[in-house]
Amino acid sequence: MSMNTISYRKLIPEESKAYRTIRLESLKQFPESFGANYHEALKTEKFQLESDIEEQTVGRFVLGAYAADMLIGICTFIKSDKNSGTIYQMYVKREFQGKNIGQGLLEAVIHEAGRQFNGIEILLEVAPGNDKAYHLYRKTGFLEVENTSVQDFSHCIIMKYMPE
Template sequence: MNITYRKLTGPEEAQKYREIRLECLKHYPQSFASSYEDQSALSQLVFEKHILENNQNQFVVGAFDQDQLIGISAFAREPKAKRAHEGSIIQVYIKPAYQGKQIGKHLLSQVIKAAFAITEIEQLIISAGNENKGALRLYEHLGFEQYGVHKHYMKIADGQYHDITFMYLNKSTFLKNESDG
């Protein structure tokens, strides 16, 4: 298996993004704040626009098995001037057949490097549902530290509440970990 990673660009990749994004929302509603019903009704998803515009402050990195998009992770820089030193990693998803193969780790590493390549970015935020132990372990392995739990963050269609853990990674910590090997 030869998996490649790159920022998504152009109309064809924007369409592939839309398909995989709607797939993850449909099959894993407890993992994402957006709903399949709301997003599928839109003519264009927010990140489809960013992909088409090749936006450097809002982008999606994809994991590809040949030409098939098998994983995504998005970066969104804070738009307000006082918060422009920070960005969020969101929409992390790997197709089930590819999970457990280190693809998520490599995909997130690419997003982190691309985000920190933006000179002004000093800190990244990421989150996961408390029940998603695998994601939380991966984020810790990549250097993220927990800073809070939001109780009852989401209430999905089945009436169940889901708590979410928020984590951060400072650029200085990331660079130190990179140099330590």
């Protein structure tokens, strides 16, 4: 398999450490894009999602983008109580950006969520000013929705997957 061939799949239990490594990298590279702090995260012995990957928790998964066997991107899906779920932690390594891998990851997560939970509503949040991500989400079929949440996410734009 050449480095040009990108594959997408769910992370398996043995890959929880690889997830941790790339997650920390994402926080270090783009602190403004994620609702988490790199230095705080470093102190966290084990992320909840590391455990979710190891236990293959239902309704919580991390999808990876791989160039050959190297994990180069991640995207997380977490199902809520209702028939909806949210995409988090979308990240592609800098040297692989601009190659439509982010879109491939999103589409793979949407497909996997739909396979596991038929007809599920898929949401995500994007920080205002993160135009690159916003345009990617629009291109993939996400549209802005009214913020009906009780919590105040006014600092974020809420988007919902609404394919044509």
